[in-house]
Amino acid sequence: GESVGLHLPTLSVQEGDNSIINCAYSNSASDYFIWYKQESGKGPQFIIDIRSNMDKRQGQRVTVLLNKTVKHLSLQIAATQPGDSAVYFCAENRSGGSNYKLTFGKGTLLTVNP
Amino acid sequence: EAEVAQSPRYKITEKSQAVAFWCDPISGHATLYWYRQILGQGPELLVQFQDESVVDDSQLPKDRFSAERLKGVDSTLKIQPAELGDSAMYLCASSLSGQRSSPLHFGNGTRLTVT
Numbered sequence: 001g002e003s004v005g006l007h008l009p010t011l012s013v014q015e016g017d018n019s020i021i022n023c024a025y026s027n028s029a030s031d032y033f034i035w036y037k038q039e040s041g042k043g044p045q046f047i048i049d050i051r052s053n054m055d056k057r058q059g060q061r062v063t064v065l066l067n068k069t070v071k072h073l074s075l076q077i078a079a080t081q082p083g084d085s086a087v088y089f090c091a092e093n094r095s096g097g098s099n100y101k102l103t104f105g106k107g108t109l110l111t112v113n114p
Numbered sequence: 115e116a117e118v119a120q121s122p123r124y125k126i127t128e129k130s131q132a133v134a135f136w137c138d139p140i141s142g143h144a145t146l147y148w149y150r151q152i153l154g155q156g157p158e159l160l161v162q163f164q165d166e167s168v169v170d171d172s173q174l175p176k177d178r179f180s181a182e183r184l185k186g187v188d189s190t191l192k193i194q195p196a197e198l199g200d201s202a203m204y205l206c207a208s209s210l211s212g213q214r215s216s217p218l219h220f221g222n223g224t225r226l227t228v229t
Binding site for chain 1: 118154155156157158159162170205207217218219220221222223
C-alpha cells in the first residue's frame, strides 16, 4: 500500500559535519510535508515544513528539499551538534484540502559522535 | 512556551483491565489529536477532534477504544479491555485550527505497558 518510508533507519555523523536524512513517499497527491524530531522519552517536535509548490525551504541550520519527480524528501542539518541526536520523522498530508491528516514514516535515528 | 500536558507519564496494566489517558492541549487550540506510536515506528492517528466534535476516528478500534472532549478543551482516551498489543506510546497533539498552516504540537505521551 502507499506509505511514507525512509531510506536508512540509522545515521551516524561526526559533530560539526552536515547530516542528510532522506524520505521517500509514494502518494503523488500528497501536497504538504513536515519533518519532526523526537528525542528519547519526548513527543515529536516540529522542525520545518514544505508545500508541494516549493522545491526548497530553509530554517535555522536546517533545509528541506522536495523532489516531486522522484517523490523524495530530504532534511539537511548543517554543522550537526550532539543535541541533534534524535529520531527524525517525515510526515505527509494525504487528505488534501485545508484540513490535514498527517501520515508519519518510520523514522531515522541520527547519532552525533563528539 | 506553552505545552500539551499528558498524564499519566507511564501506565502498567493487566490484560482485560480498563485504562484511561488524559490530555490538556495548548490554550486556545481548537483541534486535538490522539496518536499511537509503537516502539520503532512513526505515530499513527487514532482520532481527531475539532472543538468537541470528532472529525476523524476511522483508525480508532471502536470495540475497545473511546475518546471524548466534552467541553472542547481537555480530552480523555480510554481502552477497555486492554490487550497485550495495545502496549505503545499514546501521544496527544493540538493545533490552532487543524489547517495545514497550523502545525501540530505534541505532548510527551503516556507509555502504556499491558502485561
